[in-house]
Amino acid sequence: HSDQGWHYQHESYRHKLAKHSLKQSMSRRGNCLDNAAMESFFGTLKSEFFYLNNFDSIESLEAGLVEYIRY
Numbered sequence: 106h107s108d109q110g111w112h113y114q115h116e117s118y119r120h121k122l123a124k125h126s127l128k129q130s131m132s133r134r135g136n137c138l139d140n141a142a143m144e145s146f147f148g149t150l151k152s153e154f155f156y157l158n159n160f161d162s163i164e165s166l167e168a169g170l171v172e173y174i175r176y
Contacts, residue, residue, distance in 0.1 A: 122129050154173045160166040 119129060150170075150173065154169065158169060160169065
C-alpha cells in the first residue's frame with residue numbers, strides 16, 4: 106500500500122478514538138500479516154455476498170450483512 110496508513114496516525118483520528126474509549130492497534134511499518142485475516146474475510150464477503158446482490162437501501166444491505174455473517 107502506498108499510503109502507509111497516514112490517516113490512522115493523524116491527530117484528529119486519534120482524538121476520535123480516545124473520545125469513544127477505543128484503543129488503536131498499529132504494528133510496525135511493513136507488517137502486512139496483521140490485516141491478513143480481515144482482508145481475507147472482506148474479500149470473501151464481497152465475492153460471495155456483495156457482488157452477487159443488488160440493494161435498494163442501506164437497510165437492505167445491513168439486513169443482508171447480518172444474515173450473511175450469521176450464516
